[in-house]
Amino acid sequence: GAGVSQSPSNKVTEKGKDVELRCDPISGHTALYWYRQSLGQGLEFLIYFQGNSAPDKSGLPSDRFSAERTGGSVSTLTIQRTQQEDSAVYLCASSLQGVLGTIYFGEGSWLTVV
Amino acid sequence: AQTVTQSQPEMSVQEAETVTLSCTYDTSESDYYLFWYKQPPSRQMILVIRQEAYKQQNATENRFSVNFQKAAKSFSLKISDSQLGDAAMYFCAYRSAVSGGSNYKLTFGKGTLLTVNP
Numbered sequence: 001g002a003g004v005s006q007s008p009s010n011k012v013t014e015k016g017k018d019v020e021l022r023c024d025p026i027s028g029h030t031a032l033y034w035y036r037q038s039l040g041q042g043l044e045f046l047i048y049f050q051g052n053s054a055p056d057k058s059g060l061p062s063d064r065f066s067a068e069r070t071g072g073s074v075s076t077l078t079i080q081r082t083q084q085e086d087s088a089v090y091l092c093a094s095s096l097q098g099v100l101g102t103i104y105f106g107e108g109s110w111l112t113v114v
Numbered sequence: 115a116q117t118v119t120q121s122q123p124e125m126s127v128q129e130a131e132t133v134t135l136s137c138t139y140d141t142s143e144s145d146y147y148l149f150w151y152k153q154p155p156s157r158q159m160i161l162v163i164r165q166e167a168y169k170q171q172n173a174t175e176n177r178f179s180v181n182f183q184k185a186a187k188s189f190s191l192k193i194s195d196s197q198l199g200d201a202a203m204y205f206c207a208y209r210s211a212v213s214g215g216s217n218y219k220l221t222f223g224k225g226t227l228l229t230v231n232p
Contacts, residue, residue, distance in 0.1 A: 031218060042118075042205060042222040043159075050218065089157060095218075103220060105151075105159035 002026075004106035006092050012112045013082055021077045021109045025094030031101065032075050034067060037089040037108070046090075049075060082113045116141045116208050120223035127196045128231050134181075135191045135226045137206030145211040148182065148189045149220070154202040162204070165189065167211070193228075201230040 005024040013019050025032050034046040045059040049069045060066070064082075069075040079086055089108040095101035117140045127133035139148070150162040165173045165182050172180050177194045193200055203225045210217040 042224040045219050048218055091159065102161055107156055107158040
C-alpha cells in the first residue's frame with residue numbers, strides 16, 4: 001500500500017487476555033519500528049527490525065511483550081496476559097535502510113484493557 | 115542517553131497569527147538530526163520539518179520554520195499564518211547520526227497540543 005497500515009485500529013480486551021497487533025510497512029522499507037504512546041506521554045520506543053539482522057528489543061517493557069517480522073515485511077506485536085497499564089496507542093513505522101531515511105508512521109492501534 | 119524536552123504542554127494561537135513551539139534537547143553527540151512531527155486527531159504522525167545538526171542554516175517548509183541553536187541545544191518551531199488545520203499535537207524528536215549504535219531510534223518529547231482559534 002501507499003502508507004504504513006496497522007490493524008486493528010481499535011481494540012478493547014479484558015485484562016489477562018492476549019492481543020496481537022499487526023503492521024504492514026511501506027513496500028520496500030527494510031526498517032520497521034514499534035512505538036508506544038500512553039496518555040499524556042511522548043512516544044516510547046519498543047522494538048526495531050532491520051532486514052535480516054537481529055532485532056533491537058531493548059525497549060520492550062516486559063517479557064509479556066514480543067514481536068516478530070515475517071519475510072522482512074509484515075510485523076506482529078503480541079502482548080500476553082494484558083494489564084491495564086498496557087492501554088495505549090501502539091504506533092508502527094517504517095523507513096528505508098539508513099539514518100537518512102525518513103520514518104513514516106501508521107495511524108496506530110488503540111488498545112484499551114478493561 | 116539523549117533526552118528531548120518540550121516545556122509547553124499546550125499552546126493556542128489565533129488563525130493567521132504566528133506561534134512558536136519550544137524544544138530543548140540534551141546530547142553529547144555532535145552529529146544528529148532533529149525533527150518536528152505533527153499528530154492530528156487521526157493519530158498518524160506526520161513529518162513537518164527536519165534539521166541536520168551540521169547545517170547552520172535553519173530549515174524551512176512553507177509556513178513552517180525552525181530556529182536551531184546548536185550551542186544552546188534548542189530547536190523551536192515557528193508556524194506562520196496559522197490555519198485551522200494546523201491544530202494538532204506537535205512532537206519534537208532527536209535521532210543520532212553517529213554510525214552504528216542505536217542511531218535508528220527517534221527520541222521524542224512529550225508533545226505540545228496546539229489549538230488554533232478562528
